Amino acid sequence: MALSISSGLYLTGKIPSILLLAASYIATVIYYTNAYFNELPNAHNQARAIWYQTYHTYLKIRQWVLAFILLVLMFYVIVKHPALLNLHFKQIIILLGTVAISALYNTSSLKKNGVFKSVAIAFVWTIVGGYLPVYFFQSIETPTPQPQWLLLFYLFQLFLFILLLAILFDIKDMQRDKPVHIQTIPIQIGLDQINQKIVIPILLSYISIDVLLSSSLHFTSFAWMLHSVFYIAIYKASTVAIKEKSIYKSILWIDGLMILKGIIDIVSWYLIQ
Numbered sequence: 001m002a003l004s005i006s007s008g009l010y011l012t013g014k015i016p017s018i019l020l021l022a023a024s025y026i027a028t029v030i031y032y033t034n035a036y037f038n039e040l041p042n043a044h045n046q047a048r049a050i051w052y053q054t055y056h057t058y059l060k061i062r063q064w065v066l067a068f069i070l071l072v073l074m075f076y077v078i079v080k081h082p083a084l085l086n087l088h089f090k091q092i093i094i095l096l097g098t099v100a101i102s103a104l105y106n107t108s109s110l111k112k113n114g115v116f117k118s119v120a121i122a123f124v125w126t127i128v129g130g131y132l133p134v135y136f137f138q139s140i141e142t143p144t145p146q147p148q149w150l151l152l153f154y155l156f157q158l159f160l161f162i163l164l165l166a167i168l169f170d171i172k173d174m175q176r177d178k179p180v181h182i183q184t185i186p187i188q189i190g191l192d193q194i195n196q197k198i199v200i201p202i203l204l205s206y207i208s209i210d211v212l213l214s215s216s217l218h219f220t221s222f223a224w225m226l227h228s229v230f231y232i233a234i235y236k237a238s239t240v241a242i243k244e245k246s247i248y249k250s251i252l253w254i255d256g257l258m259i260l261k262g263i264i265d266i267v268s269w270y271l272i273q
Helices: 002-012 020-035 047-055 058-078 089-107 114-139 150-170 186-190 191-217 221-243 246-273
Strands: none
Touching: 002 020, 002 150, 002 246, 020 047, 020 058, 020 089, 020 114, 047 058, 047 114, 058 089, 089 246, 114 150, 114 186, 150 186, 150 191, 150 221, 150 246, 186 191
16 A cells, blocks of 8 residues: 555655555455465464464455455446546556466466566566556546656566565575475575675666656655665665564565555655655
């Protein structure tokens, strides 16, 4: 939701509709609950699997309730804004591609391919958190035209950021992934190479795009200070994820990084205005 709000502000000048934010949140909860719903306990996922089995009945009811709410929300939004169905070919490809990749992620052996796994996560989150607010806004209002390059570079920067988080998340699962032959990127390149081959190149690319975007968005000095804090936080969180033995602390740092990005982007946008 934080990413959707910041994307909406930067790319449309407005906070996305509360209906869009609610639908995105509910769809995310349904999707990730379903991903672990019937997981069987083993040496590496015992606590999580037992929790899902313990609350299986409650989670099943919650899934149906949330699915019903999501369908009602979608029906209401489409009835209120029928222009949302006037899709261009490019929009159809993007939205269908997102649905297809989301389905493949949990049902296909492609998940064992580490590159596909991370890229799929980054692509879907970029569309949900970055593109959907733009599509929604452009469909129901007469938008002020934004340069196409601005949209593309902003979404590519968001993609790089989520890609890095996906790779860092895989570090905590290395011991679980190796026995089932899931070749995630950390397993393929090794922990000692992640900083050099993944973190630093992505961080430098992220900063370079910020420099490019600043020419059009007119970053203030204080906005640059906030972004600099975020660059440091990215590197720190990456270091923690590589070295930290506690899964919970590692997740806290990585999830915290996503929330921090949303907050810094939102504050920076208002400073720029």
